[in-house]
Amino acid sequence: MTKTVEFYFDLGSPATYLAYTQLPKICAETQSELTYIPMLLGGVFKATGNASPAMIPAKGRYMFQDLDRFAKRYGVPLRINPHFPINTLMLMRAVTGIQLHQPQRFHDFIDCLFKALWVEGRNLNEPAAVAAVLTEHGYDPQEILALTNDESVKAALKENTETAIRRGVFGAPSMFIGNQLFFGQDRLDFVAEALRQS
Template identity: 80%
Template sequence: MSKTVEFFFDLGSPATYLAYTQLPQICQQTDSQLIYVPMLLGGVFKATGNASPATIAAKGRYMFQDLDRYAKRYGVPLKFNPHFPINTLMLMRAVTGMQLRRPERFEAFIDCLFRALWVEGRSLGDPATVAAVLSEHGFDPAEILALTADEDVKAALKNNTERAVQRGVFGAPSMFVGDQLFFGQDRLDFVVEALS
């Protein structure tokens, strides 16, 4: 298996959640490897001068209607999170920490957080809610909190974010097949073509 998809992601993006629901199946069908690369979308926005489409009222309304259309097409649940947007710094440090320190539980970890945000509409900007979600899924909130303070974890997330920007990433989700960048969950058909 020499083909890979590098998936640069931040939990706080609903479009990223939709891509996340589709990429494992795409990689299975194309005999490709999915490489998860957590990054901080706020850091990418700051470095590139970009901003969430939700900051423009008309564009934000359209974006959520369009994402809902795609969710129906994919046959996956999607609920607009009333707490959007949220600061994902601690969440993405936790994700990075799990990838580095507990890789065997990494996919279950991001799955429970994506679902909490984009299916259950929970407030993951609230530490008590995060702790509750983690406990419900068999994770130790104290262990996860410790990961977010780990200097190696912080450095890894920062490095991932800087590397994303250097490679031309300006938003999420961003996927690379080789050196080709594909931005947005609505570009997955091009990812499939690049892998085929």
């Protein structure tokens, strides 16, 4: 029976970006499936009383240094976005809309946004910057904006977020194998280990 990793993610988390760069390889090596589940990290924080480590200056400085160490270990580019934190409500609605209505473009869509945020350091708090990134990658910004205003898309993202909270998610990235939760990109070795177990 093929195992599945459910990957609860929000684009605004640099740790989630690092997990995103590694999970496909881990799943390929373990012949497992990877399921992407967009959620709204701000909603999770509000419901659980959690907050970004970056809100505590000393912890934030350490976290960014640690993420840089992991990026070097993984051999992937990482630039801490100078505009962090990013309000991801519209972005995550767009991601959800693409997943629902244009699933064949989903991987390219999240890839261009993750890279815009965590490689190029773009200010995706600004609608004009988002539109520029989308246009560069062959998307119609007006079409994407329409998706973010679609009630079914809003409802799907809300449901994903509420489901994550019910399952015990308190931050991102969060990964489930069955009912077992793994939190943080620094726990990917445990994810791989669980997938290898028969």
